[in-house]
Amino acid sequence: MGYSALKIFKEGLFGQKGWKPVWRNPEPKAEYDVIIIGGGGHGLSTAYYLAKEHGITNVAVLEKGYLGGGNVGRNTTIVRANYALPGNSEFYSHSLKLWEGMEQDLNYNTMMSQRGVINLFHSDGQRDAFARRGNAMINQGDDAILLDRDGVRDLVPLIDFDNVRFPIYGGLYHPRGGTARHDAVAWGYARGADQRGVDLIQNCEVTGIDIEGGVVKGVQTSRGAIRAKKVAIVVAGRSSQVAEMAGMRLPIESHILQAFVTEGIKPILDQVISFGMGHFYISQSDKGGLVFGGDLDFYASYAARGNLPMMEHVMEAGMTLMPSIAKARVLRSWGGIMDMSSDGSPIIDKTETEGLYLNCGWCYGGFKAVPGSGFSYAHLIAKDMHHEPASQFRLDRFRTGRGLMDEEGTGSQHNLH
Amino acid sequence: MRLPCPLCGDRDRREFYYQGHAVALDRPARDAGDGAWDDYLHNRDNIAGEVRDLWHHEAGCGAWIEVTRNTVTHVVSGARLVRGTAK
Numbered sequence: 001m002g003y004s005a006l007k008i009f010k011e012g013l014f015g016q017k018g019w020k021p022v023w024r025n026p027e028p029k030a031e032y033d034v035i036i037i038g039g040g041g042h043g044l045s046t047a048y049y050l051a052k053e054h055g056i057t058n059v060a061v062l063e064k065g066y067l068g069g070g071n072v073g074r075n076t077t078i079v080r081a082n083y084a085l086p087g088n089s090e091f092y093s094h095s096l097k098l099w100e101g102m103e104q105d106l107n108y109n110t111m112m113s114q115r116g117v118i119n120l121f122h123s124d125g126q127r128d129a130f131a132r133r134g135n136a137m138i139n140q141g142d143d144a145i146l147l148d149r150d151g152v153r154d155l156v157p158l159i160d161f162d163n164v165r166f167p168i169y170g171g172l173y174h175p176r177g178g179t180a181r182h183d184a185v186a187w188g189y190a191r192g193a194d195q196r197g198v199d200l201i202q203n204c205e206v207t208g209i210d211i212e213g214g215v216v217k218g219v220q221t222s223r224g225a226i227r228a229k230k231v232a233i234v235v236a237g238r239s240s241q242v243a244e245m246a247g248m249r250l251p252i253e254s255h256i257l258q259a260f261v262t263e264g265i266k267p268i269l270d271q272v273i274s275f276g277m278g279h280f281y282i283s284q285s286d287k288g289g290l291v292f293g294g295d296l297d298f299y300a301s302y303a304a305r306g307n308l309p310m311m312e313h314v315m316e317a318g319m320t321l322m323p324s325i326a327k328a329r330v331l332r333s334w335g336g337i338m339d340m341s342s343d344g345s346p347i348i349d350k351t352e353t354e355g356l357y358l359n360c361g362w363c364y365g366g367f368k369a370v371p372g373s374g375f376s377y378a379h380l381i382a383k384d385m386h387h388e389p390a391s392q393f394r395l396d397r398f399r400t401g402r403g404l405m406d407e408e409g410t411g412s413q414h415n416l417h
Numbered sequence: 418m419r420l421p422c423p424l425c426g427d428r429d430r431r432e433f434y435y436q437g438h439a440v441a442l443d444r445p446a447r448d449a450g451d452g453a454w455d456d457y458l459h460n461r462d463n464i465a466g467e468v469r470d471l472w473h474h475e476a477g478c479g480a481w482i483e484v485t486r487n488t489v490t491h492v493v494s495g496a497r498l499v500r501g502t503a504k
């Protein structure tokens with residue numbers, strides 16, 4: 001069933017009775033060509049592109065909970081391509097282009113809103129660093145504008161420009177960045193994959209990976225054994241547990257990241273603003289809620305809820321940047337389990353087991369990667385060759401030290417990202 | 418979350434700097450090979466359950482402590498002093 005203005009109009013006339021479930025709820029088959037473990041954004045987009053780009057449709061996505069119940073439905077929905085490091089830069093640039101064509105491609109409203117992302121700076125040194133980043137973005141073919149103080153003020157009048165500790169000197173503006181409706185992205189890819197024959201199997205936890213003579217044979221699940229020629233791991237915060245089923249130890253620590261949303265208020269903020277010095281970022285959803293967050297809680301954790309110290313810190317940083325939001329009431333806060341890699345960059349690679357693939361390490365930035373990661377992972381699974389924009393995301397970089405991708409320049413160490 | 422510093426007693430999490438898994442105490446020999454160094458620097462068991470990790474009582478007595486903690490429930494079940502650990 002395709003969506004169109006005409007269809008909506010007709011359903012309006014006949015009591016909305018013609019809508020049908022958007023995907024099937026199939027029983028698992030005995031065998032698939034490809035099994036994808038994890039029905040988050042990345043797993044669903046991988047399934048979609050396997051079917052669409054490579055004609056591989058005998059595919060199952062196995063999800064232990066419900067589709068979109070993981071980080072893909074918990075993030076603050078920022079989409080951007082403002083990376084400077086070779087390897088990251090071309091990957092996120094490719095991903096942003098896929099975002100721009102996503103709604104037409106999926107025939108699904110993902111509420112992609114290119115409202116622009118502004119990273120604020122507060123000193124001459126920081127301005128230089130952002131000018132350099134902006135140039136790297138432009139070299140990659142993406143857009144970046146270095147705004148001075150008045151330039152920021154024109155766009156974002158309601159922040160405190162004269163904070164004594166962090167006065168606003170300007171901002172790096174990335175107009176093509178923005179936000180999207182996170183659940184809709186998961187649903188859109190799920191529907192597109194289902195329409196092409198992919199089985200989306202929910203409430204199906206993978207509990208073991210079957211390997212014989214170094215070759216993957218299938219998986220054990222809470223709904224029985226399922227054979228497969230290829231198995232692709234893409235389970236975000238649970239990467240270490242699933243990889244362990246194949247005898248692997250990963251360069252990953254799982255950490256909580258929290259986020260917050262206020263009650264809906266009138267529009268006061270058109271862009272996404274990041275206040276790096278305070279570890280704070282904010283945008284306003286289409287419903288009017290202020291959506292904001294900060295840094296990790298900064299200790300390894302699998303509890304999908306945060307602790308008070310980081311909450312306080314985020315609120316303080318928000319008040320420092322935007323005293324005008326003081327009276328907005330916080331409606332909800334939540335946390336997600338992030339797969340933090342030790343250099344802060346992701347992994348999309350084969351493993352030592354033939355037919356077993358790995359996709360993880362997205363840290364706190366994997367939402368914007370949903371289309372790009374699925375596209376590149378599908379390419380790797382289908383062709384056993386790396387897709388060019390993702391070809392630097394190798395697992396062996398940690399062992400060899402060659403090609404470590406420390407975008408933030410803080411050092412490739414777990415507690416620094 | 419409060420951590421039981423063996424010198425100061427129960428203290429607020431805000432007083433501590435988090436280093437990470439206590440694997441940091443087992444620095445391999447220089448010639449141990451890249452596998453051993455990979456395991457030391459990057460690879461982690463990353464257990465969903467009880468772990469031992471290193472915290473620095475930065476805003477307190479300055480001791481490094483090894484804390485036994487559950488990563489699912491956040492229950493802290495013990496801590497001991499460690500010595501000879503560089504940050």
Ligand SMILES: Cc1cc2nc3c(=O)[nH]c(=O)nc-3n(C[C@H](O)[C@H](O)[C@H](O)COP(=O)(O)OP(=O)(O)OC[C@H]3O[C@@H](n4cnc5c(N)ncnc54)[C@H](O)[C@@H]3O)c2cc1C
Binds near residue numbers: 076205207236237364
């Ligand atoms: C608070 C917060 C804010 C964020 N903000 C942003 C942002 O603004 N921009 C951005 O780009 N990124 C952001 N992120 C990061 C982004 O959400 C993640 O990097 C990304 O969603 C991870 O990929 P995923 O969607 O595939 O993960 P998930 O949705 O977590 O999918 C993994 C799935 O695997 C399933 N699974 C796990 N184990 C098994 C098993 N054994 N068997 C079967 N299934 C299993 C899980 O149930 C889950 O559904 C944020 C994250 C959080 C938590």
Ligand SMILES: [Zn+2]
Binds near residue numbers: 423477478479480
């Ligand atoms: Zn102490």
